Amino acid sequence: MAGSKLLSVAPMMDVTDVQFRHLARLLSRHTWLYTEMVVDQTIRHNPVTDRFLWYPPEQHPIACQLGGSNPSTLREAAQIVAQYGYDEVNLNCGCPSDRVAGAGCFGAALMLQPEAVANCMAALREATDVAVTVKCRLGVDQADSYEELCNFIKIVSEGSDVRHFIIHARKCLLKGLSPHQNRTIPPLRYGWIHALIRDFPDLEFSLNGGVKTCEDVRSILDYRSPEGRGVRSVMVGRAAYDNPWNMLGKADTMIFGAESNPAANRRQVMRSLHDVHGT
Ligand SMILES: Cc1cc2nc3c(=O)[nH]c(=O)nc-3n(C[C@H](O)[C@H](O)[C@H](O)COP(=O)(O)O)c2cc1C
Numbered sequence: 001m002a003g004s005k006l007l008s009v010a011p012m013m014d015v016t017d018v019q020f021r022h023l024a025r026l027l028s029r030h031t032w033l034y035t036e037m038v039v040d041q042t043i044r045h046n047p048v049t050d051r052f053l054w055y056p057p058e059q060h061p062i063a064c065q066l067g068g069s070n071p072s073t074l075r076e077a078a079q080i081v082a083q084y085g086y087d088e089v090n091l092n093c094g095c096p097s098d099r100v101a102g103a104g105c106f107g108a109a110l111m112l113q114p115e116a117v118a119n120c121m122a123a124l125r126e127a128t129d130v131a132v133t134v135k136c137r138l139g140v141d142q143a144d145s146y147e148e149l150c151n152f153i154k155i156v157s158e159g160s161d162v163r164h165f166i167i168h169a170r171k172c173l174l175k176g177l178s179p180h181q182n183r184t185i186p187p188l189r190y191g192w193i194h195a196l197i198r199d200f201p202d203l204e205f206s207l208n209g210g211v212k213t214c215e216d217v218r219s220i221l222d223y224r225s226p227e228g229r230g231v232r233s234v235m236v237g238r239a240a241y242d243n244p245w246n247m248l249g250k251a252d253t254m255i256f257g258a259e260s261n262p263a264a265n266r267r268q269v270m271r272s273l274h275d276v277h278g279t
Helices: 018-027 040-045 071-082 107-112 114-127 146-158 190-199 214-222 238-242 244-248 266-277
Strands: 007-009 032-039 062-067 088-093 131-136 164-168 204-208 233-236
Touching: 018 032, 018 244, 018 266, 032 040, 032 088, 040 062, 040 071, 062 071, 071 088, 071 114, 088 107, 088 114, 107 114, 107 131, 114 131, 114 146, 146 164, 146 190, 164 190, 190 204, 214 233, 214 244, 233 238, 238 244
Parallel strands: 007 032, 007 233, 032 062, 062 088, 088 131, 131 164, 164 204, 204 233
Antiparallel strands: none
16 A cells, blocks of 8 residues: 555664665655654754755655654744655654753653643644654653553643654663663563554554564554554664665565565665765
8 A cells, every 4th residue: 555654664863864764765665754853952043954854855755753842942843844845743752862861851751741742742733734743652760551651642632633653662761771771671562552552543553663574564564453453554663774675675565565666686776875875
């Protein structure tokens, strides 16, 4: 189903820049791409926003991920983002890094303040016509029960237009674990995402975390609950840059039902990259 959002490459700082996305697009025409997180203040204070926000048109479908926690600065940043024609604006509520989480309240720390997230998302909605989505964890620190996750989803969805949550299916600890450990040590709980799908039938959920192969993506997408519902899409992070060819090279046919994949072999991809970057 070309055009559907079934698979995406996760926002990754220092990875999913415009060049990496160029490679991803050579491998898959249909996979959604995300920018690195762009902090709202960076956009507001920088006279040359092209440096963070420009992309070539073939990178559609593409989402811009914002970082921030102040509705009015997020609104201003999203007004600038809107001029670039992104297909979705996403708010980072899952990043545990000290660099981010320590600078005021944003990233995963926002999960502790669902009302504030609802206000941020309402502000983003005012600035853009495209879908506004939240990327979050299962929980943060001691706020890690399924009930607390439901409370977060309920407050954010009732207080804003958010209908789609992308969930990294593990909790995070703001202190004591490095960002890398926060992506490996807390256990993955895919079952919680299926429980959310059951408990919030009007919302959509995408699953992120630990997905390694295109075959895994296919089986997660195919899984149906007893009510006949499943995830909206799968988001892959590390597997897409550890092994872009295996993860994305056959995604168009395996995931999107396209007749062919854009790249016949790795050499062809290398040649295309050389044509763009070579001297
Ligand atoms: C190098 C790196 C940078 C990341 N930067 C971001 C980011 O900017 N925003 C975000 O929401 N998540 C970020 N993440 C988390 C990923 O988006 C994703 O949620 C996480 O890696 C789990 O997915 P995976 O197991 O498929 O890698 C980053 C992850 C990595 C490895």
